[in-house]
Amino acid sequence: MVINWDPQKMATGVPEVDAQHQEWIRRYNEFDEAVSQGKGLEVVRSTLDFFANYADTHFKLEEAYMTDRHCPAEAANRAAHEQMRNILAGFRAYVKRQGVSMVEVAALRKEMQEWLVKHILTIDIQLRDC
Ligand SMILES: [Fe+2]
Numbered sequence: 001m002v003i004n005w006d007p008q009k010m011a012t013g014v015p016e017v018d019a020q021h022q023e024w025i026r027r028y029n030e031f032d033e034a035v036s037q038g039k040g041l042e043v044v045r046s047t048l049d050f051f052a053n054y055a056d057t058h059f060k061l062e063e064a065y066m067t068d069r070h071c072p073a074e075a076a077n078r079a080a081h082e083q084m085r086n087i088l089a090g091f092r093a094y095v096k097r098q099g100v101s102m103v104e105v106a107a108l109r110k111e112m113q114e115w116l117v118k119h120i121l122t123i124d125i126q127l128r129d130c
């Protein structure tokens with residue numbers, strides 16, 4: 001299921017962070033559509049590489065904003081980022097060892113979708129208030 005960017009619910013008010021969230025969602029949606037069209041196996045490697053690199057860049061930027069602004073959500077944000085890094089590292093290691101099956105593709109799709117939406121809506125959004 002694709003994610004729709006909803007500025008009222010999702011915008012943090014920090015333009016750089018919001019632009020990166022939109023890019024992440026755009027790439028997630030491309031992946032999601034590729035899976036729906038049965039192309040999941042072909043795109044899963046490049047998607048994983050993109051997400052891992054992008055997560056690193058984005059998490060560093062966002063954590064720096066939260067530190068500078070003394071956001072109460074800072075620790076929860078770092079912990080959730082660590083969780084996503086572990087999810088991505090786990091998938092990458094698995095794919096390297098075992099290759100990709102539709103089970104992993106479906107699991108990645110679900111985890112990424114749930115994590116992205118929940119994380120932005122509950123934690124990143126707190127940048128609005130700090
Ligand atoms: Fe975050």
Ligand SMILES: [Fe+2]
Binds near residue numbers: 021
């Ligand atoms: Fe974020």
